Amino acid sequence: MARTNSVSARPSSTLRQRVYEQLRSAIEQGRLRAGTRLPPSREHASSLGVSRNTVLWAVQRLQAEGYIEARVGDGTYVSQAAAAATAAPAPGLVAPPRGLSRRGQLIAETAARWRPPHVAARAFRIGAPEVATFPFALWDRLARQATPRQRSAGAQYLDPAGEPALREAIALWLWASRGIRCDAAQVVVCSGSQQGIDLIARLLLDVGDEVLVEDPGYPGIRASLLGHGALARPVDMDADGMRIDDAATRWPAARMAVVTPTHQFPTGVGMGLARRQALLQWARAQDAWVVEDDYDGEFQYGSAAQRVPALCSLPGSERVLYVGTFSKTLHPGLRLGFVVVPPALVEAFAMARAITDRHAPGDAQAVLARFIAEGHLLRHLRQMRELYQARQQVLINALADATEGAVHLLPSDRGMHLLYEASPGTDDEGPSRKALDAGVMLAPLSRYTLQSPRKGWLLGYAGFDAAELAGAARIVGPLLPR
């Protein structure tokens, strides 16, 4: 590690800082694995040729940061959590280049865990909405409706929290569609849900803070947390969602939980009301934050009355931050999303956005505000709900056909993908590699796990027509276990 060696050359770093960084880097890079017992401090010091105090300082700091845990009367160990949060790099990882800061290395290394593809979406890519029939012409017409004065107004430096018309439109929409009562002033516009998470981590977490995440869960969130030096603590799921009861016992220091209560990503479980209340109760008791990532909450296929409202709409949800995105309801290339934050935090979020990248583009915000206010979002979503529900059935039938009925996916009343789960011992990477060789994207469930032994495959259907779904099913069908 070039960087570790160069540390000693920096005038401000001390010997113990160097020992600390070497130990931390060894844990982060998997050279010191979870459960490894550290040598007694006296031996450790003598092996490094430093004083015992130097080692003690480093070990105590790592303990405060959660990398190491002391077991009473039994020495110090690399913690399970640190190792889980910083799992061994994938084989493809190249050493980060010289010159990155320690934090920069951490970010570069997240590439080993989450490297989002940016090729054109193909079946069965998950999270890809229908874009081929997106109403671009209508969108462009709305753009041209702006008066020259409005157009130049949108070409200036704008409010970092978002354009007033858009924040107003989003607040009204959330009340009508997701049951959330909030003021437009609480809506902070951001660049997709990824920036929402990023701003939250910047403002509410310090290095070493612990965050409960769902296991399996979304790697993009874990990568963001890791990039900020936070520790992602995996929590198991049952039929009601994240097991907050277990988590509260196992990770008593956690300061935040990130959840997908409407349609757990990627397993598809909905969080029951009792569990939601337990989660809110935990947040109050711990003075912790709950981040509700409602990534596909708009895609519920029952009648409006049957739709599950957001966690954020419940009484006692003062410590919930709601993250929404237009990447699924419209398209990912738009890069618009938002966070609903408690009134006392709005200014801080605006400031964080201002120093991060100032604000969202002016004309996209103006067009989206009109798109929502004039009812086009409602119409578009009605069409997409109908389309996606039909495509789900096409996928189920196509896979049954391709396997002569042996593989039958369970239908769901919501979402944009289905899970075909396999037994824990299954190698789910193998079939995914074979599918990719044949041109089909088939995400293995294990790519989304931290400690969970769950295996299976995720099949996205929203963005693909019947012919593409059927073609991909013919390729994937023979690869799946019966």
Add this chain to the structure above:
Amino acid sequence: MARTNSVSARPSSTLRQRVYEQLRSAIEQGRLRAGTRLPPSREHASSLGVSRNTVLWAVQRLQAEGYIEARVGDGTYVSQAAAAATAAPAPGLVAPPRGLSRRGQLIAETAARWRPPHVAARAFRIGAPEVATFPFALWDRLARQATPRQRSAGAQYLDPAGEPALREAIALWLWASRGIRCDAAQVVVCSGSQQGIDLIARLLLDVGDEVLVEDPGYPGIRASLLGHGALARPVDMDADGMRIDDAATRWPAARMAVVTPTHQFPTGVGMGLARRQALLQWARAQDAWVVEDDYDGEFQYGSAAQRVPALCSLPGSERVLYVGTFSKTLHPGLRLGFVVVPPALVEAFAMARAITDRHAPGDAQAVLARFIAEGHLLRHLRQMRELYQARQQVLINALADATEGAVHLLPSDRGMHLLYEASPGTDDEGPSRKALDAGVMLAPLSRYTLQSPRKGWLLGYAGFDAAELAGAARIVGPLLPR
């Protein structure tokens, strides 16, 4: 400080961590001022009711981070640098809300130092380009030229480093216009120069790292650095730009310098070649990075042969990162800019962008690529250079007229604003407040300083027509000292 008090309730924080955080927070908030001598550790410990080791640990950590400096045989003092970097909050500052992390507080507090306005630009706002005559119709026509296939391709999740066509267009442009030879693969598209600085700070700086900044200089950069826990070290300017010789002696631990060599912001000085070479030499010797913020480098009004190329175009500039923006050449509402980075760092920048906000919007990138490739940027800049040069003369004449020749601004062969400097003892805030009351934006130079005693006013002319410039000059003229 609600947050400081709540620290003790967190299981992972120790007593000494708490002492450390309280001291640091006292320095950051100006309660412990620069040059304050800390009490001897024994007395300090007894006054806090903790052990001497606890105090020593906290003090040593603060010393490693640059907040405190030991003077041999004379105890420990709050460092000048820490106080300069974290100047006392402005009177308007409200206490950051409970629940922010320590880092979040730091970000919230930057609002006291830099709160970018987002009202419609009025004379003499600096950095505001002409937008009323921007070719929006042409822009929209280019958007409509996309085939349906191209349109849906831009609506997907895209390469975090930017669309290939745009990176290619920018690389060619930089060679032709700024003398920079780089590969398209080195161009990382970002959301204006603010995000460029943010990504650089994320990847190349750790908490406590020192960064040389120009004094006076751009507060948006200092706010970004502070938000990342870096320490901005002010460096004086002379007629050749940042005094890197002085800086190297005064801040030997600095790991980065951020400069505006083409047209220093806001004083307008150009960095001479000898100084440029000294800066590059410093970077090599220190293994440090130089960030070249070329915010208005395209606005040079002499013939093409007379234009000063970018610092990044010089031999030996391997440690320079070039930050460019379309906020001045096109308009701020577009939110597109870029960083040219060494090849070895491209992957890390792409990953940092992916976890921050994924990527820039697809259609804006596609239209901008066509706008550059089809020669529209060149034409637009030619027109704007002619317009801005004429407006500069209008401003000079208008202010001379309004003061019967008493105030004569010195013309400049580049830029979008002029500086009217006053003697160091002048109160430059007073006239600015009076101007604002009368509807004119007149930035006082002192708003851009850290330790520099320089005073004066900045008058932006680029975005305003002759009538507006004349009207504002009539208001401002009588307020300025002769």
